[in-house]
Structures are given as C-alpha cells and as structure tokens.
Amino acid sequence: MLAAHATVRGTGRGRKWRTEQLNRSLVLLLAAEFQGFARELRELGTSTFASWAAAGNAALERVIEARLTEDRQIDRGNAQPGSLGSDFGRLGIDLWPAMAARDVATAGRQVHLDRLNKARNAIAHADEAKLTALRGEDSALTLATFWRWRRSLNALAGTLDAEVAAHLGRLFGRKTPW
Numbered sequence: 001m002l003a004a005h006a007t008v009r010g011t012g013r014g015r016k017w018r019t020e021q022l023n024r025s026l027v028l029l030l031a032a033e034f035q036g037f038a039r040e041l042r043e044l045g046t047s048t049f050a051s052w053a054a055a056g057n058a059a060l061e062r063v064i065e066a067r068l069t070e071d072r073q074i075d076r077g078n079a080q081p082g083s084l085g086s087d088f089g090r091l092g093i094d095l096w097p098a099m100a101a102r103d104v105a106t107a108g109r110q111v112h113l114d115r116l117n118k119a120r121n122a123i124a125h126a127d128e129a130k131l132t133a134l135r136g137e138d139s140a141l142t143l144a145t146f147w148r149w150r151r152s153l154n155a156l157a158g159t160l161d162a163e164v165a166a167h168l169g170r171l172f173g174r175k176t177p178w
Helices: 002-007 013-054 058-067 081-089 094-101 106-124 128-136 142-171
Strands: none
Touching: 002 081, 013 058, 013 106, 013 142, 058 081, 058 094, 058 128, 081 094, 106 128, 106 142, 128 142
C-alpha cells in the first residue's frame, strides 16, 4: 500500500481522492495488524498461563485455556484499550496501569490507539461525520497521521509484549516465558 501511495503523484484531477482512499486502506491495515498482534500475544499468554498453572495435567490445561478464552472481546470487536484491558485482565494483569508504569509514553499511545479504532470504524461503516470529527482531534487521515499511529502502535506493541511476559514471570515466580 505504501508503494502504491508513492506512485500517486502530481496535482491533477483525482490525486487527492486516490491518496485519500489509500490512506483509508492503510488505516484499516494498521488496525488489522495490531489486532492480529494483540490476539496472538493473548493466545501465547493464555497458553503459557494454562501450561504453568496446570503443571503437566493436560486435562486441567485445556479447562484453564477454555475459561481464559471464553467470550474474548478481541474476537468480536476492535483491539481498543477497553477490550485489551478486559481480555488481558483475565491473566491477572491490570494492563494499562502496568504498561504506564513500564513506559511513561503509554498514555499518549493509548490515545493514538483509540483514534485509530475510531477511524477504522468510521471507514468500515462509511461514517463521514466521524471522519470529519477526527480531523478536529488532529487525526485527519493523512500519510503523516498513518506514520504517527504506526510508530505509536509499534512502541505500544513492544510495551504490551514485555509487560505480559514480565507479569507471567512474576505471577508464577519464574523467568519470563519469552
């Protein structure tokens, strides 16, 4: 998508519309990638938790995994702050305060994640009024906004990964699992 964006040059008719559509596509892809990352990390955390808690009892491990994955919000909605907090909370972690303690930039990144999801939903539901409102929040769907959100989510992913691993290590009195 970034390569396609780079090929749309000039000031002629249609350029603004084409780049706008590419920017929207980039936002959708970014939201999807972050959600996929969060889901995979949640599955890894759940698997580790169940394995360590069951201590070799395969039947108990399956029961624990089933309970920890039951009704996950990330399976039916966006990877937004509330759903991530709820889903990772099942592992016993108070997610956002723990991440903020690990990295002071977390609060700002959480705002970017929230705006990304607002944009994603507005695009997916063709809600131009919500997209206009995002412009007022300094979140117009430009390539610069995409890059800002991407950097922010990359850093947020690193903090999330590190905190989940550290939490599991502390919880079970073990070395971090990854």
